[in-house]
Amino acid sequence: MADYTDKEMMALCAGRLVPNGAVLFAGTGLSMLAATVAKRIHAPESVVFFETGGIDPALDELPLAVADPRVMSGSAMNAGLIEAFSILGHRRLSTIAFLGAAQIDPYGNLNSTALGDYRHPKVRFPGSGGACDAASLAWGVIIFMQHEKKRFVPKVDYLTSPGWLDGGDSRQKAGFKRGGPLAVVTNLGILKFHPETKHMYLAEVYPGVSVEEVQEKTGFELDVSQAVETPAPNEQELRILREEVDPQRLILGPAA
Amino acid sequence: MDLTGKLMTAKQAVEKFVHSGDQVSLGGFTLSRNPMSLVHEIIRQGLKDLYLVCHSQGQAMDLLVGAGCVGRMEIAYGGLGRFAPTCVRFRRAVQQGDLSLEDYSNYQMSLRFWAGAMGLPMIATKTGLNTDIVKKDGFSPEDRGKGKVPGLKLAVQDNPFAEPGDKVVLLPALNPDVTLLHAQQVGTDGTVRIKGLSFADLEQARAADRVIVSCEEIVPKEQIRQDPDQNALPGFLVDAVVHAPLGAHPTACHYFYDYDPQHLKMYGKVAKENESFQAYLDKWIYGCRDFEEYLAKLDPAALERIKADPVLGYAPGLDRR
Structure with a gap:
């Protein structure tokens, strides 16, 4: 039996994907956790900033929203939305954004707005916020x-x-200069995108998860031929995550 | 310049500067610096058919929508972080078709306020190309071009300075009738100081025809001008100043108080049902003559717990579960 939870695994896997020194754009929930994990464990020289204008805050306590006063404390600077989005799309910076969504398609396009007909939705979600901007402008x-x-x-x-839109070079043709999704971290494994077709494929499965289960829970055909097993979290990763990053388990939720 | 004629109660400020049908923009962001004392007053006065223009809004927006004050809105995000991933009354109103609604992104809304502040009719951006934000209208065609509703939601065109095919999104500027802000300090000369993040407050204020600022403290002109680097708006852009300590509660006001997790959690629960939401409005808004009466009903121990640390700006160790 695994002695860690899905959320712990997801936060750590996302943190592992971050190159040291990266400039990270974080939203709420798991994305907040992943950015903090990256900064504390895998990529200590990375900096985190928020669409609200909080640039490289100390993050002594975990913020529960991007406007939480905890993103304003011990920061390099406190600015506003226009400044934050200018950093997000800055030519000099390889910014990496963390995003979540209600729906995803094979090319990494995301829906966080509504289910059903847009003008008469079955379910309404919060909307883009800065997600569309991050997906459009981040590296x-x-x-x-x-x-x-x-x-x-x-x-x-x-x-x-916008993800890779219709795949191939459609993102570039639409007018985007850079960007696109690098990976999808789920509670079962990690998916990446084919370098040319930009179609999603299974890159990693977590210990104890079968590729069949992943395919079964995916609403479209996945190439699973390259899938390898993800290393389980080590003790140090789990200790820092549990004791330093989210000791109140505000985002992690119930323990394993 | 001084506050003569500008310093007033929330009741007076709303009576004088906010009208049913107005296009209104709210300062703050999700659970920080929402102009709650002003919004309570709008609800108490029963204003209708407001046209909200929002980037990411939380508590103030959700109350206005829930109380039936809003007829139309443009919005990027309606949520309260972990306390309500989607604002409860907002979700309900949209799903029931009670609102005329159109979606933009946060950067797009910020740029639209900024364009309005600069006196531009539009502004170009690369954000949102080929998305449904660009492809799908929310407002009905017969409303287009009427009042403050832009004739087009936006337009995608070639960048005229580049080879054909380099697409940009053109966004219509925003000039709201009124912007409502909550700030930490206002000087006796009307100068506004915002601490922590300014979000898009300054663009929203400069874009608007009228500006109401509520504040934690009113300080002498000499004091606020000692460090002008820290100031956000000059007094001549402000039409009304309302002294409202704790005026952003239950949202946070950096260096003064944290958000109130208990109140937000309680609200999240009662907002789910019509009856309990109505009871919330009755107790906390209609049953109060003014915002001071609302504050007097709150648990003093809870207010003590959210008091901000003077260095950190929030309440360290606050139980936020």
Whole structure:
């Protein structure tokens, strides 16, 4: 039996994907956790900033929203949205954004707006916030998803945040200069995108998860031929995550 | 310049400067510096058909929507972080078709306020190309071009300075009738000081026809001008100043108080049902003559717990579960 939770595994896996020295754009929830994990464990020279204008805050306590006063404390500077989005898309910076969504398609396009018809939605979500901007302007995007068939769909009900659009070079043709999703971190494994077709494939499965289970919970065909097993979290990763990053388990939720 | 004629109660400020049907922008962001004392007053006065223009809004927006004050809105995000991933009354109103709604992104909304502040009719950006934000209208075609509703939601065009095919999104500027802000300090000369993040407050204020600022403290002109680097807006851009200590509660006000996790959690629960939401409005807004009466009903121990540390700006160790 695993002695760690899905959320712990997801936060640590996302942290491992971050190159040291990266400039990280974080949102709420797991993405906040992953950015903090990266900074504390895997990429200590990385900096975190928030769309609200909090640039490289101390993050002594975990913020619960991007406007939490905890993103304003011990920061390099406290600015506003225009400044933050200018950094997000800055030519000199390889910014990496963490995003979550309600739905994702095979090319990493995301829906965080609504299910059903946009003007008469069955379910309304919060909306883009800065997600569309991060997906449009960041150097790269790491996506968090719960791995369920209803979330991994052939076509999203509403395209809030652009991934690789229709695959191939369609993103470039649409007018984007850079960016696109790098990886999708789920509760079952890690998915990446084919270098040319930009179609999603299974890159890693977590210990104890089968590729069949992943395919079964994905609403479209996945290439699973390259899938390897993800190393389990080590003691140091788990200790820092539990004791330093989220001791109140505000985002991690119940322990294993 | 002084505050003569500008310093007033929330009741007076809303009566004078906010009208049913106005296009209104709210300062703050999700759970920080929402202009709650002003929003309570708008609800108490029963204003209708407001046209909200928002980037990411939380508590103030959700109350206005829930109380039936809003007819139309442009918005990027309606949520309260962990306390309500989607604002509860907002979600309900959209799903029931009670609102005329159109989506933009946060950067797009910020740029639209900024364009309005600069006196530009529009502004170009690369954000949102080929998304449904660009492709799908929320407002009905017959509303287009009427009042403050832009004739087009936005337009995608070639960059005229580059080879054909380099697409940009053109966004219509925003000039709201009124912007409502909550700031930490206002000087006796009307100068506004915002501590912590300014979000898009300054663009929203400069874009608006009228500006109401509520504040934690009113300080002498000499004091606020000792360090002008820290100031956000000059007094001549402000129409009304309301002295409202704790005026952003239950949202946070950096260096003064944290968000109130207990109140936000309680709100998240009662907002789910019509009856309990109505009871919330009755107790906390309609049943109060003014915001001071609302504050007097709160648990003093809870207010003590959210008091900000003077260095950190928030309440360290606050139980936020």
